[in-house]
Each structure stands twice: as structure tokens, then as C-alpha cells.
Amino acid sequence: MTHAIYQQDNFAVPLPITQAARRIAQNFASQQPTPEKAAQVKLNTLAVLVVQEYLEMMDIPTNLTASDSWNSLMRLFADVADLALPSLGSLECRPVKSLAHTCFVPPETWEERIGYVVVQIDDSLREAKLLGFVPSVFTEDLPLTQLQPPEALIEHVEKLKQAKATVVNLRQWFAGIFESGWQSLEALGNSQTPTLAFSFRSAEVFEPQTPDHSQPVTRRAKLLDLGIQVADKPLMLIVEISPLSEEKTSIRLQLHPTGNEIYLPEGVQLTVLDESGSVFLADQARSADNYIQLQLRGDTGETFSIRVALNDISITEQFTI
Template identity: 35%
Template sequence: MNNTQTFSISVPLPSIAYEYAKQFEVEQATSQKGKQVYLNTLAVYAVHSFLQLMDIATDISQGNSWHPVSRRFHDVADLVLPEFGSLECRPVLTDDKIIFLPKEVTEDRIGVVAVLFEENLDQVHILGFTPANAAGLLPQEIEVSQLQPLENLLDELEKVAALKSSFANTSSQVSDNTHFLQIQATDITQNLAIVNLSQWLQNLVDASWQTVEEVFGREKAYLIFATRSAQLSQRIVRAQQISLGTLATDEELALVIAVVSKVAQEREIILQVHPTRTNILPPGLQSIVLDTNGNILLQIEAKNADNKIQLKIGGRPGEQFKLKIVLGEASFTKDFVI
């Protein structure tokens, strides 16, 4: 640890950093997870503050660490640099000799910045930097004593900027000849379009989404979703028949989504998959929720005799996620924004 402290930089943390950290902490299910999120949040804010001093633009709200679903289910401490990519900002305690990185944060990162926390949390020390390797991957274990000086981070950002500039010049030459690739198939465009779920609460629903009664019939609709609720006026339920592109499942599945308005702009999203022609789902059918980087947030698989599978997520307007329904090699994917 002493070797790295010779080039560490002390960064004072403003009160807003602690407010964010406390807010994110209390959202967690356990005190252990809350502590993890608390330190991750402060580490991200410390690196954000340091880069701001260096006149390097950051967008702290765009990282997975600022996404309520991502930080709830993953150990993430990423900071987005719009001109470069993402940095992982890992908290380090005074007795730590090794920095352990979860596997999900070892990809899609420029590198990792280590942030030392001492007993007094009114300021932290940015210890050093480890870049991703030539394949764009970070190791899962990093010795604190082997961290590189922070000036190497600035050198790495210069390299990334140079590569992006070179790629942009090449891409502009290619783009002049790619107009013929425009997709005009209505079905494909509709499937790729992002679905705004908050608009549903304002009765702005695309025609491709039907009522439960329209998809399942009046008699079965009552069993699909328990719509009797004191919050009925704050909930909307819609359904859509889906195809995985196989003859075995064509038009035999339906996606049912409920959007529930909670307090303080919070939304609860309930995602169900039902059979439409039989009483049970195909065993092995999976429903998967992913974040915008393709990381799995939630996942469930149909067992023998399951008549539905369901996932629940929470979030605020503007947050995005992807739903993927998979059976073997076949799949259906839809993008959503809360």
C-alpha cells in the first residue's frame, strides 16, 4: 500500500456525493449490499470529481452504477466518459492488498481506477490505474502495489481518443456507400422500436399492444392478471402475441406487461409470458431482462407444467432495459424505456 500512496491524489467529497450514496444504500435488500453500493457510489463520485478537475467530461448518471436495477443485482462502479468509454472505479480499504473485480465489470471498460477509503470518509485518495489489456479485458484480481500512476490514465485516454478519431475517419468513407442497407420491413422495424412504458400510464399505447381480453378472451383474461387492486387507476396491463420464429412456438406465446405507478416517480414493471393455445409453457423457455450493455439483470426459466413465468423490476422514467424470450436457439427481443 505504501508504494501506491506516493502518487495518490486526495479528493474531497461534497455533501451531494454522500446524499447519493445514502439514497442508493437504503434501496438495497441487505445491509451488506447497502454498504457495497455506498462505497461504490462514493468511489464513482470521487473519480468523477477528479476528472472534472482535469477538464475531462463525464456523465455520471449514464453508468450502470447509477441505474437502480443494475446496482441492485450487480456489483458495479462504472463511470461513463462520453468521449472515451467507461472506467471502473473500485473502492479499496486500508488493509486491502488485492482488488477483486466481479466478472461482469472486466469487459467494456477502458480500465479501473482504485479509490482508497480511510476511517474518515470526508475525503478519499485516488491510488492509481490499471488499463484493460489488448483484448479490452481487465483482470479479476489486481495487486494494489502494482497499480500504475494516474498520469498513465491520462495517457490511456489520449490513446483511446486517437483510435476513435482514426476509426471515425474510416467510417465516414464507408458510410457514403451504405444507403442501400436501409431496412424497410415494417414487422422488423416494429420489433426493434423501443417501447415507452410510462406513456402507457397516459393511455398512449401502440396499437400492436392489445388488452388482455383481446389476446386471451374474456373468460381466460380474468385469470391472466389480478387486476382487482386499490391502485387500479395507477396500473395498466397490455398483451402482445409473440413468435420465437419456430413452427413449434409460432403464435403460441403471449407477453403480458403491467405498468404500475408508485410513489416519487417510481414504476413497477411486471413481465409475464403465457401460453395461448395450451395450458403450459414449453419447458426450458427463458425470460431474461438485460441492461443497456447486455448484462443480465433478471432471469427465469419455465419448468415442467408451468402455466406462466414472471419477472418484476422497478425503475424511474427514462431508464432502459431489454427483454429477451429464449427457447433453445430461437428468441424474441424487445427494448423498453420506463
């Protein structure tokens, strides 16, 4: 445990807590009905303001007023400590006290955050340390030994910006225009093993989603590399689209293993997020699933995201219809 604390101190970023920040935190705390809730709100607010200061130093824009933590009703009825990043989503900024070994993360924040930052706040409320960052959380008690350095937060935000800039236009697929990385099932099947090719051939026999059998169906697939989480073997995301009307499109998503793998890694998640970043649909692989699947419909102009995640590693693709 001593070694772990030493490592955190090595990459923790010390930041002062300004008088203005303490004044705001005290004001929010004074609006709460109990001393316990007031203490929670005060620490949450200070954590958010410390992270905002750090991001501003790194030239990353934030929007306090768009955050739930800046909504008086949300502060009253929920344990919120989020900071909105325009066009990207919200970071959760969780406070811990000195000598803590874990950080509490409310379950209601596990699905709708682009990352989690842990801020250590000293008893005087005058000094803070940015302890580190994780991109996702699946437990209420996050061990501080699992934190990545604060620099990883900056890299994560930059990757999100790049991903946001590359939006897949599904309507263009009907015209034969495809973004880089999206290939036909045949091309990707031939580049992999016979096991993968067989899996794709099985995926081609989907039942149509519309009674009009004359409607064209377009399929493309992309390899997603989750690194050591799946033994360096990429997963395959298949997207199938077909028009239901001039304004509505049917969309089917499948996630497959590749190489000699028969089954998906247990626990890997396939999630559809709406334009606001909220979970719209989700599925998770069990111990013997050779693929998982989601189906949805959308109107022209709608945007959504697909996230593939395993443990603390995730990849998100952006789409517009």
C-alpha cells in the same frame, strides 16, 4: 510489501469526499435489501463520485446519468461502479479500504470498460485517495502493486480520444482511399522478413465469402506495436473487405506475428466491439497459432472497433462501414 505501499503513497492523489457525495451514497444504499448490499453500493457510489471529481479537475467530461451505477435496477442486481465518459466508454471505479493489498473486480466488468481506477476510502467516509489505474483486468483480485499512477489514466483517456478521432472508413477503401498506416500486404511483406511474406501469401488464399466471384476483395494491413509484451516485435492486423450488396459488406480480420516469429504470443486476443463498446466477436491465440481470425458482416453506416490485447496492454482501432 512496505516498499510497494510507499510507492503507491508517492503517487496517490488525496481527495476529500464531499457532504453531497455522502448524501447521494447514503440515499442509494438505503434502497438496498440487505446491509451487505447497502455497504457495497455506498462504497461504489463514493468511488464513482471521487473519480468524477478528479476527472472534472482534469477537464475530462463525464456523464453520471449514462452510467450503470446511476441505474437503480443495475445497482440492485449487479456490483456496478462505472462512470461513463461521453463517446469513449465507461471507467470502472473500484473502492478499497485502508490497508488493502488487492482490489476486487467483478468478472462481468472485464470486457466492457475502457479502464479501471482504484479508490481508497477511509473509514470515516470523508477522505479518499486515487491509488492508480490499469487499462484492463483479467482477475478478480487485482494486486495494488500493479497499479499505474493516476496520471496514466489521463494519458490513457487522451489516447482514446485521439483514436476515436481517427475512424477508418472501410467504404472508401473500395475507391482506393486508405487512412495513414494501412498498407498493402505486399508493401508490408517486403519490409519484413521472408517468414512474414510467406505468411501473407498464405493469407491471400482465403475462400470467398460470397458466391459472386466477380466481387472485388480489398485487403489492407497495419503494424500494431504492443511493446515489450511481444519482445518489441509488432503484430500485423489484416482487414479484408468485400461487398455483399449495396448496403452490406463482408469483413474478415486476421492477426499475424511478424519478424522471425512463427507463432502468435499465447493469450493475445482479437476482439470486435460494437458501437456501444460491447464484445461482439472474440478469439484468443493458443500456444501454437500462427494466426487468429474473425469474420463478420455489417451494414453501411455501422461502426465498430477492433481491439488487440495481451495482458494489460491493448490497442484499439475504430471503423465505420
